Amino acid sequence: MELQITNLSKTYANGVRALNNVSLTIPSGMFGLLGPNGAGKSSLMRTIATLQEPDSGSIRLGNLDVLTQKEAVRQVLGYLPQEFGLYPSISADVLLDYFAGLKGIRDAQERKLAVESLLHQTNLWAARKKNLGGYSGGMKQRFGIAVALLGSPQLIIVDEPTAGLDPTERNRFLDLLSEISDNVIVILSTHIVEDVTELCSNMAIIASGEVIATGRPTDVIGEIRGKVYRTKTDKAALPTLRTTHDVISTKLVAGSPVVRVFSETPINGEFTPVEATLEDVYFHRLARKEMAGV
Numbered sequence: 120m121e122l123q124i125t126n127l128s129k130t131y132a133n134g135v136r137a138l139n140n141v142s143l144t145i146p147s148g149m150f151g152l153l154g155p156n157g158a159g160k161s162s163l164m165r166t167i168a169t170l171q172e173p174d175s176g177s178i179r180l181g182n183l184d185v186l187t188q189k190e191a192v193r194q195v196l197g198y199l200p201q202e203f204g205l206y207p208s209i210s211a212d213v214l215l216d217y218f219a220g221l222k223g224i225r226d227a228q229e230r231k232l233a234v235e236s237l238l239h240q241t242n243l244w245a246a247r248k249k250n251l252g253g254y255s256g257g258m259k260q261r262f263g264i265a266v267a268l269l270g271s272p273q274l275i276i277v278d279e280p281t282a283g284l285d286p287t288e289r290n291r292f293l294d295l296l297s298e299i300s301d302n303v304i305v306i307l308s309t310h311i312v313e314d315v316t317e318l319c320s321n322m323a324i325i326a327s328g329e330v331i332a333t334g335r336p337t338d339v340i341g342e343i344r345g346k347v348y349r350t351k352t353d354k355a356a357l358p359t360l361r362t363t364h365d366v367i368s369t370k371l372v373a374g375s376p377v378v379r380v381f382s383e384t385p386i387n388g389e390f391t392p393v394e395a396t397l398e399d400v401y402f403h404r405l406a407r408k409e410m411a412g413v
């Protein structure tokens with residue numbers, strides 16, 4: 120199964136153009152959607168999840184037309200939104216059973232098996248009798264994914280699921296996502312570049328509603344491989360360096376700026392060639408997009 124998004128555009132009533140001619144092909148496996156705040160990630164995900172209408176464009180999921188066959192899409196969709204409310208004084212097993220009923224699992228025995236299996240899969244079995252109000256952030260996210268996985272969806276959309284999780288919970292959540300991504304499409308929206316490099320077989324970067332890079336992470340990185348250099352400098356020299364070089368990023372290491380620059384041709388002197396990363400592509404493409412928009 121493949122998700123095919125073609126020329127999707129959306130301008131909100133307040134005039135914000137959240138999606139501008141977005142076209143993407145999303146195969147099965149983990150697909151990372153990267154972009155800064157306000158890039159349009161949630162708008163895109165809500166549209167794919169049949170929760171809002173675009174102004175123009177089309178979305179196909181296998182043989183389904185997502186924009187007109189909404190009910191059929193919802194049957195095979197699992198969606199974990201950026202924010203969701205949970206009933207604080209209900210236990211996980213009771214609420215999951217309730218959602219399983221809403222998802223159309225009518226047979227009580229079948230529902231019980233589905234709920235038990237998901238509670239095990241999300242590592243919430245031991246805490247299944249606990250009220251959700253007492254769950255930690257990570258447990259709530261794992262409960263959210265258990266709800267999204269009800270009914271064996273073919274398309275799973277998770278919108279910034281690791282924001283606010285500690286490293287242990289973040290890893291646990293991402294491991295869970297990669298386990299479920301065999302043979303289904305999982306779209307993971309995130310600001311965290313590392314998560315995409317490590318987990319996703321395909322990806323896209325969007326900024327100001329436009330796709331500015333897409334492909335396999337290794338191929339996307341390949342476009343700037345051999346063209347990234349690094350140097351240490353002092354703070355006073357930084358403004359001049361920005362005018363003479365194509366600066367990708369600067370980071371303070373022990374108080375001194377470490378600068379990564381892009382160059383089509385070899386640069387000597389203080390610069391050392393370094394292995395290009397997805398973060399380099401991300402910052403470099405965003406900077407180019409900003410310059411083009413000025």
Ligand SMILES: Nc1ncnc2c1ncn2[C@@H]1O[C@H](COP(=O)(O)OP(=O)(O)OP(=O)(O)O)[C@@H](O)[C@H]1O
Binds near residue numbers: 135137155
């Ligand atoms: N319902 C709405 N009405 C008006 N403007 C909106 C609405 N939803 C989003 N926007 C605007 O559309 C743009 C894209 O927002 P969106 O939430 O899709 O981005 P995002 O990439 O998910 O951002 P974040 O990472 O901060 O969640 C932003 O400028 C946002 O303010």
